[in-house]
Amino acid sequence: MFTRYWGIILTFGIAIAGSIGIAYLAYPSPPSLDELQYEQARNPKYYAGGESCQPSRIEAVLDWGERLRKRESCAKEAEDYRLQSNDLIQQTRAASAAEAQAHLAAQGLWLGFIQTIGGYITLVAAGAAAFYAREAARHTQTGADAARDALSRDRAWIIVDRYTPGEFQHGSVNSVPVIDGLSFVPEWMNMGRSPGMGNTCYSYHRMVPADADIPTFTVEPLEVMSTIIGPNSTFPGGQIVLTDAETLTLKNRTFNLFIYARVDYRDIFNLSVERHTEVCVQVLYLGQRIIGDGETTNHFVFTAIGPQNSAS
16 A cells, blocks of 8 residues: 555755754753963963073072062063953953853754754644545545445335236226226336335326327336335336327227336335336237237237336
């Protein structure tokens, strides 16, 4: 995983190493003044008036008056030397203090630079954290998608298994007598691995002229309720009945028959989401066909057609 992000890791490492190096080089230290005190800068063996001012030389002068004048002269020379040395020491200490202040100012600039580098590292760390948070979110989403896909394989999937044709005789539809009509029942099947909950079925049909466009169906409150459908179970939708006139026009192919069937349901993995399956088919009558022992039956072909074929 880390090899994919070597650029970010390398940048982060260089920033850290550079900051450590700069911090080491610019680590602030107290000013170190020259250890020059009043008596330390003078050589105790040095005599301001020369070798003649040495005590042994002064005492060797035989004339008392000359010896006194020499002693006073050497004392004056020694005092002048002491004052000049002290003045030089003070100037040196002032220069050293100024140099120390300059070093401290330079170190302050370096510390400001280090703080800037620290801010940069913080920015890089925040960017890296955001990046890895995004990657974590992406992997989490990928895991969630995988879990959802796993659940989708186990959820309820309801489809139209077949359409069962039949004859409808000696009855009525919407107060219209039917002597020799036809009926069609869409058979729904749960192909999923879990039950379908709260199934609501709708079935409609429409006869249109042979040269007319595919009709559009609108769901109306005509329904057949079924509560729970288990895996690999089938259940019938609403029965479609054709009157004698509709049956005749279907058989002579002057009108086309379209059947629209829909089921709304929920699966146990997400009861708050309503799923659906809708199928629109065109029914063609192909005449009679012989089945066993010479018996005949109507032969129909069901073809899914139009935009109202979808599932969720």
